[in-house]
Amino acid sequence: MNDPIDNILQQWNQTKPELDCSAMGIVGRLLLVNINWKKKIEHVLTDKELSFIEFDILATLRRNQIPLTPTELYQTLMLSSGAMSTRIETLVQRGFIERVASEKDRRSCKVKLTPQGIKAIDIVLDAHVKNMSGMLNGLDGGEQKQxxxxxxxxLLSD
Amino acid sequence: MNDPIDNILQQWNQTKPELDCSAMGIVGRLLLVNINWKKKIEHVLTDKELSFIEFDILATLRRNQIPLTPTELYQTLMLSSGAMSTRIETLVQRGFIERVASEKDRRSCKVKLTPQGIKAIDIVLDAHVKNMSGMLNGLDGGEQKQxxxxxxxxLLSD
DNA sequence: TATTGTTATACTCTATAACTATA
DNA sequence: TATAGTTATAGAGTATAACAATA
Structure with missing residues (x-):
């Protein structure tokens, strides 16, 4: 059975037979799976009116249990400080998080989930986990572990 | 040995022990590998002054061997017609491709690589393939096949 | 002087829809 | 009427740098 990448590799083989496409077969497939999975994930999140990065912020706060500073958040999520400020502000205005001033360092603050934010992320998380399980239906348990x-x-070789 | 996702899963386990994180371990890792790999790929392409989508257009034309219409290109590469028009125009102005008017349908055209475009994509492709091989160094041949x-x-289960 | 977080600015990329020409 | 491709517009999202307050 052929997948979309098989067709691409076949075209390359006809065009440039000397090209070694083994790496392309792996990388190309991973990038394509990523596109498909991201669409499915975003479908569930959009349903709850959250962007992917907004979900990531709420989930990061949830699983850390303790409030985080904006600096910790933008470093963890690989965003610029300016972009993180904007994201934080919209989540504050929607009532999901709040800024708590630091007592030790008056330049700084902690970003904390509100009770409403906790409720929201827990609901979304449930749908998200179910969604991901569905995305893996094509593999049996052993293959998933593999x-x-x-x-x-x-990841460890990077 | 722990990777970044292990730490996230551990945090979830401490925060919500009832949450089944097996799917998250796979999907999270794939999304993260995608981020890392895409950065590495874009590093090579940027070196040659090409964006990822520009590379994709040139590569699609190269491996198809025959010129394609803008419509075929935007459907293949999952872009809107407007976005594809813009991309085509900048590649034309840089001398990589040209539009050839269709004789049968005067609304349509074929997008064709110029000799300079062929030379450029062949050079980039070589660097790109080498780059991808390096990205897979952490896996032996059998693991790569797996x-x-x-x-x-x-992909086939989607 | 350096750092925290915010704000202002400009840039890239895109989808949408209006539009032209042709079928 | 429908379709191929382009153009104009507006929106989302970002990084950068200037900025204010504090260390």
Whole structure:
């Protein structure tokens, strides 16, 4: 059975037979799976009126249990400070988070989930986890473990 | 050995022990590998003054061997017609491609690589393939085949 | 002087829809 | 009427740098 990448590799093979496409077969497939999965994830999040990065901020706060500074957040989520400020502000205005002034350092603040924010992220998280399970339906349990292991190996080799 | 996702899963486990994180371990790792790999790919392409989508257009034309219409291009590359028009125009102005008027349908045209465009994409492609091979250094040959197979299975189950 | 966080600015990229020409 | 491709517009999102307050 052929997937979309098989067709691309076949075209390359006909055009440039000397080209070694083995790496392209892996990288191309991973990028394509990423596109498909991201669409499915965003579909669930949009349903709850959250962007991917907004979800990431709320989820990061939730699983850390303690409030984080804007600096910690933009470093964790690989965003500029300015972009993080904007995101924080819109989440504050929607009642999901609040800024708590620091007592030790008066330049700084902690970003904290509101009770409403906790409720919202818990609901979205539930839908998100179910959604991800569905995305993996094509693999059995053993294959899922295998895939996780291979991806982990790639991450650790970076 | 722990990767970044292990830490996230551990935090979730402490915060919400009832949450089944097995799917998150796979999806999270794939999204993270995608971020890392895309950065590396874009580093090589930027070096040659090409964006990812510009590279994709040139590569699509190269491996198809025959010129394609703008419509075929934006459908293949999942872009709007307007966005594709803009991309085509900048590539024309840089001498990589040209529009050839269709004889059969005077509304239409074919987008064709110039000799300079072919030379450019061939050089970039070479660097790109080498780059991708390097990205897979952490896996041996058997593991690479395994990963390709698992990703293919995911794509075919969508 | 350096750092925290915000604000102002400008830039890139896109989708949408209006538009032209042709089928 | 429908379609191919372009153009005009507006929106989302970002990084950068200037900025104010504090260390």
């Amino acid at each position: 895939l996780a292991g291979l991806l982990k190996k790639v | 990963l390709a197979g698992l990703l293919k299975k995911v």
